[in-house]
Amino acid sequence: MPIKIPGQLPAKEILERENIFVMDEARAQTQDIRPLKILILNLMPEKEKTEAQLLRFLGNSPIQVHISFLRLVSHEAKTTNKLHLDQFYEPFSEVQDKKFDGMIITGAPVEKLPYTDVDYWDELNDIMEWTKSHVTSTLHICWGAQAALYYHYGIEKYELQKKCFGVYPHKILKAHEKLVRGFDDIFLAPHSRYTDIDLEKMKKHPDLDILAQSDKAGVLLASSKDGKNIMVTGHLEYDAQTLADEYYRDLERGQNTQIPENYFPEDDPKRAPLHRWKSHCSLLFSNWLNYYVYQETPYEWD
Template identity: 65%
Template sequence: MPINIPKEMPAREILDKEKIFVMDEERASTQDIRPLNILILNLMPEKEKTEVQLLRLLGNTPLQVNITFLRMETHQSKNVSKSHLEQFYQTFSDVEKYYFDGLIITGAPIEHLPFEKVNYWEELKAIMEWSKEHVTSVMHICWGAQAALFYHYGIGKFELPSKCSGVYKHKVSDHKIKLVRGFDDIFLAPHSRYTSISRKEIHDHPELILLSDGEAGPFLIISKDEKHIMITGHLEYDTDTLATEYERDIKKGLDIRVPENYFPNNNANEEPVNTWRSHSHLLFSNWLNYYVYQETPYEQDRKIKVEYPTSL
């Protein structure tokens, strides 16, 4: 899928080298098709790395995708330049009058805080409420998944005895559900978090389906109306992301374990091997195909009489 991003965006050079089909606004405007419009609320601290990770996965199916990155107005990011945010990101007030085919809400390293203590919680609630009418399908990742479960379904999180960090096995519960079409019975995925959610509360909730569970707890949850997809781990992670996080935690002096099932022989001096890449691409492809493209109205972009943001 060709993804439409600004020519100047740093992620473009990396994606070009990987032969990911990236298209700029000038070329996109010459194609007589209805592109999908995807909004990405990037809450991760190292935003440029997350941009590449998500764009790589969104650029792997046949349709054109317009990407808009969203940042919080009520939070000042410390690990990315102000100029990068101003050039490549919109705020909620910029986009709230528009309709989008899909929305991705990323994780954030703030799971130690109660949701109400997060300084942008009220703004995030407004975005999640807005998404009910303005977005066809929403994918929530890690802390974003926990926030969605709490806001939409009243399911809270709980603190783990130690950080869940590593690559874990997960089992698919129902292959008939389109999100996991083509998945192996058992697949691997990275996790990196200090909190989790209750299997029982997911099972008992009348609006939710626990689609995949495993060694690290519930992994894939989907609402029965197929509006919300919650992913408690990080299938989008690069091969070395867990290693980078481990080194960061060690430098901070944290009492942290080596990520499980990640380094060969559990030796942090050896190069990790990516064992989740194929399912990462498959998950995002299934989401875009079955829950966005096949469900969104063709006239989605004409529900209102205004243009999409100029960053698309």
């Protein structure tokens, strides 16, 4: 998918090196089509890395996509250059009167906090409420998925005895669902979180479908019945090296973090991990964009 992004965005150079079809503003204006408008609320601390990870998979379909980035005003990002945020990210006040075909809300390193203790929880509530009328379908990732399950469906999270950290096999529960078309019956996905959501409450909720889960890592994919909310509790968008970076970061901080399960070859951190979930992430994003965004969104919003 040719993705339309600001010409100076640092992720552009990374994606071009990987032969991802990136289109800047000038090139996009020569094409007489309506691009899909995708808004990304990037809550991850290393925002530039997350930008590249998400854009890599949004660029894998023949439809033109116009990317916008959203920032919070109730929270000050401490690990991203303010100039980067000012140049490429918009506050909610600048986009709240617009309509978007799709939106992505990422994870955030706040999962151990009660939702109401997160300093931007009220602003995030406003944004999630706004998506009901201004976004065709929203994809929520990791803590973003937990926050959506709580806000939209009243399903609380709980803290795990041990961090869910590694690459786990998952099985498809509803193979006929469009989101998992083309998936293998068993596929791998990374997780990195200290909390989980109540599986039984999800099963009983009349507006939710559980699409894929793991015996060890729990639910991975869930969807609202109308497809407006997609929840991904893991990190299929992660690079091969991301879990290793998190592991070494935690060790440097003096945290007693276990080696990510089923990740390093023979559990040896000196050996380079393999990227064994990339194709399923590509399928997830392309299925979401095609079936839940492109096929459902109006050509012109009222």
